[in-house]
Amino acid sequence: MYLLNSKEQKMFVGQLRRMVEDKVWPRAAEIDEKEEFPWDLKKIFQDMGLLGLAVPEEYGGNRQGHLYTCLAVEEIAAACVSSSLIVQGQALGWEPILIGGTEEQKKKYGPMVASGEKIISYGLTEPGAGSDSGAMATRAVKKGDRYVINGTKCFITNGPVADLITLFAMTDASKGVKGISAFVVPAEVSGFSVAKWEKKMGIKGSPTGELVFEDVEVPAEDLIGEEGKGFVYAMKTLDTSRPVIGAQACGLARGALELAIKYAKERVQFGRPIGNFQGIGWMLADMAAEVDAARSLVYQAARMVDENSPEKSYLSACSKLIASDVAMRVTTNALQIAGGYGYMREYPFERMMRDAKITQVYEGTNQIMKLIISRELLK
Numbered sequence: 001m002y003l004l005n006s007k008e009q010k011m012f013v014g015q016l017r018r019m020v021e022d023k024v025w026p027r028a029a030e031i032d033e034k035e036e037f038p039w040d041l042k043k044i045f046q047d048m049g050l051l052g053l054a055v056p057e058e059y060g061g062n063r064q065g066h067l068y069t070c071l072a073v074e075e076i077a078a079a080c081v082s083s084s085l086i087v088q089g090q091a092l093g094w095e096p097i098l099i100g101g102t103e104e105q106k107k108k109y110g111p112m113v114a115s116g117e118k119i120i121s122y123g124l125t126e127p128g129a130g131s132d133s134g135a136m137a138t139r140a141v142k143k144g145d146r147y148v149i150n151g152t153k154c155f156i157t158n159g160p161v162a163d164l165i166t167l168f169a170m171t172d173a174s175k176g177v178k179g180i181s182a183f184v185v186p187a188e189v190s191g192f193s194v195a196k197w198e199k200k201m202g203i204k205g206s207p208t209g210e211l212v213f214e215d216v217e218v219p220a221e222d223l224i225g226e227e228g229k230g231f232v233y234a235m236k237t238l239d240t241s242r243p244v245i246g247a248q249a250c251g252l253a254r255g256a257l258e259l260a261i262k263y264a265k266e267r268v269q270f271g272r273p274i275g276n277f278q279g280i281g282w283m284l285a286d287m288a289a290e291v292d293a294a295r296s297l298v299y300q301a302a303r304m305v306d307e308n309s310p311e312k313s314y315l316s317a318c319s320k321l322i323a324s325d326v327a328m329r330v331t332t333n334a335l336q337i338a339g340g341y342g343y344m345r346e347y348p349f350e351r352m353m354r355d356a357k358i359t360q361v362y363e364g365t366n367q368i369m370k371l372i373i374s375r376e377l378l379k
């Protein structure tokens, strides 16, 4: 909390920390074990207004700056990354509408997203188009006042439970990424189906789905903003959401660090707490310093996003790259400190280590983060 500079932010974090302690920690292991979407926690987050953190007040939300989404996700992820994806996913799905949508679209969708009445997903990735999202095969063809959409999206967070999908599709393949457009598609529409609910290594309580669109018809008014601007909305959205993944990684790393400190104070070997061995004490010191360094970077990136700074793409990519690598190292070392017990599912260390891995993969892999960073450096 010492890295925050306003009383309001500290109060917000304090309130979240109490909720996480009471409601999220007791559920975290069970959510992972049963691989279930925590509807009970979704309701709690909804009642606390956490699903409207990315939606401005005039569209029914309570957006006070991007940093607040980061803070909420960080606190929840300290106990359960799967649950933190409820807040993160809602912001991710909504952001293209905020960035590119018309006033009518923001007024139409803002309140239902902010209240949590509707879960919204972000549908960019396809089986043949991951890092290279411009290679997408999904097509949207205009017929009169409607678009007809055909294609498959994969690995979509909250896709299997979503009410709305922000979908990216080619409206003019001859133009490459300039031929990509974005749409809001309701999951109840005819021709939409969830083809697969993925089984994963971690974040098992976060539903990840393959979504199929077969002759799905959407009215032209559900085209987000302008035709051909979808790729720009998609990339600008990722600039805003990468610090959130950084925050998720920091929260997770901090959660694992706190458990490791507790364990190192309690576990006695050779007649003294293992934390008293310099080898363990220095591991903890490295972990703490790395978490704080990553967190400073994440907060700074979130502030840059709020200010719409020209450095926002660079710093967002840096924050996600650094924080996710820190989360992987810190959770691995936390497990190491807990020794054999850390490897057992009875303790949260192995879950945290499994969950950390995804932060290096989604929202653009860390190789793609380096591509963005080096492009910014060399341009």
Ligand SMILES: Cc1cc2nc3c(=O)[nH]c(=O)nc-3n(C[C@H](O)[C@H](O)[C@H](O)COP(=O)(O)OP(=O)(O)OC[C@H]3O[C@@H](n4cnc5c(N)ncnc54)[C@H](O)[C@@H]3O)c2cc1C
Pocket (backbone or CB within 6 Å): 121, 122, 123, 124, 125, 129, 130, 131, 132, 154, 155, 156, 157, 158, 200, 203, 208, 358, 361, 362, 363, 364, 365, 366, 367, 368, 371
């Ligand atoms: C659990 C989960 C949830 C997800 N949620 C969503 C979601 O909500 N919405 C959504 O649209 N997508 C989502 N994704 C997709 C995610 O963003 C992609 O998996 C990611 O962008 C990588 O794409 P890929 O898996 O196809 O890997 P690929 O692009 O096939 O990459 C394979 C490997 O090659 C490397 N690579 C690729 N290109 C380059 C290059 N130019 N230089 C160097 N290395 C390169 C990659 O870093 C990676 O190591 C999710 C993924 C997962 C696993």
